[in-house]
Amino acid sequence: MDHERIAVLAHEKFPDRAKTALGVMRYGDQTVRAVLDRDRAGDRVSDHAPDLDDAPIVASFADAHAAADGDLDALYIGIAPIGGGFDESWRGDVEAAIEAGCDVVSGLHYFLNDDEGLAALADEHGVDLVDVRKPDDDLTVATGASGDVDADVLLTVGTDCSVGKMTASLEIVAAARERGIDAAFVPTGQTGIMIAGWGNPVDRVVSDFAAGAVEDMLVEVGDDHDLLVVEGQGSIVHPAYSAVTCGILHGAMADGLVLCHAAGREAVHGYESFDLPPIAEYVDLYEGLAGPVHEAEVVAGAVNTKDVDDDEAAAEAVADFGDAAGVPAADPVRHGAGDVVDAALDAGVGRGGSVE
Amino acid sequence: MDHERIAVLAHEKFPDRAKTALGVMRYGDQTVRAVLDRDRAGDRVSDHAPDLDDAPIVASFADAHAAADGDLDALYIGIAPIGGGFDESWRGDVEAAIEAGCDVVSGLHYFLNDDEGLAALADEHGVDLVDVRKPDDDLTVATGASGDVDADVLLTVGTDCSVGKMTASLEIVAAARERGIDAAFVPTGQTGIMIAGWGNPVDRVVSDFAAGAVEDMLVEVGDDHDLLVVEGQGSIVHPAYSAVTCGILHGAMADGLVLCHAAGREAVHGYESFDLPPIAEYVDLYEGLAGPVHEAEVVAGAVNTKDVDDDEAAAEAVADFGDAAGVPAADPVRHGAGDVVDAALDAGVGRGGSVE
Incomplete structure (x- = not known):
């Protein structure tokens, strides 16, 4: 394509x-x-x-x-x-x-x-x-090969669906390239695939192959770049979509995670009887769940402030999120993702070579 | 069927x-x-x-x-x-x-x-x-309705795949029935479906619908029984199959979890470069991940000791596992699942009605 x-x-x-x-x-x-x-x-x-x-x-x-x-x-x-x-x-x-x-x-x-x-x-x-939503017929189970790719891997993970993980991923790639890093976007959903011209729609893959569909992509492009930014999906505590999130988390075997959030979101989008847990709990859950397969820390936060009117309130929302998550944060659209990339680099993620 | x-x-x-x-x-x-x-x-x-x-x-x-x-x-x-x-x-x-x-x-x-x-x-x-491995065409995303079924729900979760979750589930149903509890088995894999004559093969469902496939079953039978025992799959830290596990965990919205383990297993079956984390970490991970969707505690352990030669060594393996997990444990095949059911009842799970 x-x-x-x-x-x-x-x-x-x-x-x-x-x-x-x-x-x-x-x-x-x-x-x-x-x-x-x-x-x-x-x-x-x-x-x-x-x-x-x-x-x-x-x-x-x-x-x-x-x-x-x-x-x-x-x-x-x-x-x-x-x-x-x-x-x-x-x-x-x-x-x-x-x-x-x-x-x-x-x-x-x-x-x-x-x-x-x-x-x-x-x-x-x-x-x-x-x-683009029709998965390849030749997908299969993951083998663990994502851990062997030469590139560093950043994965965007979320506090919910529809918080801006795709946008954050694309802005991170752009900001990394501005810093001279050979970065590539790894799409996992239909819009990302249409933008990038390739990719596996992980939410449409049978659940046994969800991690394998991510591994398949990382192995395909992992030796051609220094940094791969994998588009996350859903949230690990989403009542309906967490399987997709978990498959991507373990399939990506990321070196660092970027926690994405929509400012003001307090309940699961479309499932409003389910409250979002505290931000710090997400950090523990994602890191704890990733660790036994591949150690990964949350290195930065990406906050979507599009529903916040003025710049001052947006900056406050971003700062509050960073405090809660214990990492540097930015709104990749309002501020660009430079701070996110710098935080990843500070954590040793972004210039290729294994950080295992 | x-x-x-x-x-x-x-x-x-x-x-x-x-x-x-x-x-x-x-x-x-x-x-x-x-x-x-x-x-x-x-x-x-x-x-x-x-x-x-x-x-x-x-x-x-x-x-x-x-x-x-x-x-x-x-x-x-x-x-x-x-x-x-x-x-x-x-x-x-x-x-x-x-x-x-x-x-x-x-x-x-x-x-x-x-x-x-x-x-x-x-x-x-x-x-x-x-x-039985072909999913129904009419499966869709979960709505959160599993939380509304009248029956209590126990879910078997594992430290790995192939540790005996199906067998534990079936033995729990048998032991519960011996105690006069109207218990039913909810199958999620092909052998379980062939035994029970119904069910959704969750590993074959597209990942977006994995939780929904479990909810579909619980809603179908939830008002007809006091206790539903859902067959778990894989493990939440499996490099390939965790998506299936996570979808079942959130789709079941269980009231209690039974942590299943194969005595002596130290690495992921078929993925031996991945060590199993400590047992206590599984308890934290499963409870932490379940909580934001539906609070659930690990109420008992089920240890598969078929590769342990003598009864004394088996009893020791079961006791060690119970100590590590901090809950009563048994080998459901060697000892029956009576102790597991009693532990669930002690935790308030097993006689129907919500424990939310």
């Missing part, structure tokens, strides 16, 4: 409810030539998200194709309805993309390759339908 | 390498009318396993059918080659069973239903091929 010029479908949801589109536009190497949103056709990306590279917003794939002078490699599905289904109102755009010779990349639960009409059309036009 | 009279296939492996066959014969409600083992045809079960109900050992399904006077409901595959494949030398027996109107039950990785020849033959004869 290696696309240079793409259009991103975000009908009726750009920008605020188009998390995948924003992730790809902010962090992907692909150039976004047009955004499809029939509700905002005629506007430009800069009207709504001034920090992103600008592009026209159009009503259909045909308009995107015209706006890009016909020079597109792929259409990315940049939104997901609740439940992850395929919205039939998108079919015309997807068909038009296929007929124009474009691959179509999707992170939906609904697999495009299982849609007989789209699969036949893609076959006819020689393009790929890429379902 | 409700079979009364069955034959069990265990070619060339009965009894020592036929773990599934032995489990079904020891704990299942089904009457085993014959065992298929072409290497021991003519012997009887009592020649090799005197503690089991006796039955003839025969060379083929045809001989089993004759020995059972044609009165069989099903053929169970009671062995698994390394890798879980289907051994072609079994095909004649499986076909003969189908043609005789028997269901065929298998816990292999290889799904009988995906074998076109067998599937067509089963369809023709109106029998079911039951692949």
Whole structure:
């Protein structure tokens, strides 16, 4: 999956409810030539998200194709309805993309390759339908090989789901590269995979193979970089998703952990009868659980303050979290992840070579 | 899946390498009318396993059918080659069973239903091929509903895989019933499912649904019993399988945990470069990890002493483990699980009603 010029479908949801589109536009190497949103056709990306590279917003794939002078490699599905289904109102755009010779990349639960009409059309036009949420068939159990990769490994872990682990991971990679470190992002979820162009969707892998799916990625790229930043998922005390978190924790055999938190979050997102335990307890749980497989300390905190209005209150939330966790902390979006990388380096993680 | 009279296939492996066959014969409600083992045809079960109900050992399904006077409901595959494949030398027996109107039950990785020849033959004869390792299609994420079931929940957790969690669970159910408690076994692996006739194979469920697969079972049977004993899997610090363990831990929302151990085990089975941490650390890890979702204490230990020669050494191993874990302990096979049930009752777990 290696696309240079793409259009991103975000009908009726750009920008605020188009998390995948924003992730790809902010962090992907692909150039976004047009955004499809029939509700905002005629506007430009800069009207709504001034920090992103600008592009026209159009009503259909045909308009995107015209706006890009016909020079597109792929259409990315940049939104997901609740439940992850395929919205039939998108079919015309997807068909038009296929007929124009474009691959179509999707992170939906609904697999495009299982849609007989789209699969036949893609076959006819020689393009790929890429379902990033469909795990490879050849995944298997972990062997413990992650401990042998040359690169140092940082893993983002969370106090909950939806606290910004993917964003923190990508900002850490960017900040590490600014410091001259050969760092790479290891994606474990659909948006991360669409951004990076590769990866295993660990939440879709059978639970016996969850750790193995992470190991598979680390072994693939571990000798090519000095630092791998693995995108964590969920939380180790999440009532539904902790299996994914635990598989990633032991599959990554990380050298350091970055504990991610959303400022103000006090209960599990979507499971509000479950209170989050104290921050210090997370540190003990993650370190205690990692240790018997591979020793790892929490080296820094990453606090998502997007719901905090002013900079002063955000700085206070970050400082409070750092105090509670006993490590340096930052908001990787508001402040950049430089402090996180420096804290990792201070702990001996970041320049490759084993710290076992 | 409700079979009364069955034959069990265990070619060339009965009894020592036929773990599934032995489990079904020891704990299942089904009457085993014959065992298929072409290497021991003519012997009887009592020649090799005197503690089991006796039955003839025969060379083929045809001989089993004759020995059972044609009165069989099903053929169970009671062995698994390394890798879980289907051994072609079994095909004649499986076909003969189908043609005789028997269901065929298998816990292999290889799904009988995906074998076109067998599937067509089963369809023709109106029998079911039951692949117990194939998860239901309708599983989904946990909601936290396990905390609301009326029954008390005990979960067996382990210091490693293959330490006897299934056996401990079944012996706990038996001992609880002897004390007049309406107890039920909740299976999470293929042998347990073949014994119980129902259940979700949690290691085969996508990791996002691992906790949900346990919750699904507890909600199904939780109001019909006073005590549910959930079969645990793996270990929370297993380099490959911890995701399964963690999903079961949070999906079960247990009221008490029984820590299972194999006497003498010092490193992870099959992963010998990973030492097992001290027993007391397991207690802290399991309790610490369970707590934020549902408080649970380790109430007893179950020690597998099958590799310990004499009773005195076994008793010593059990006592040492109990001291290390700080709870009463027993070998459920050598001593029965009465002490384990009594310890659970002392901790307030076993007679239904919430202990939250």
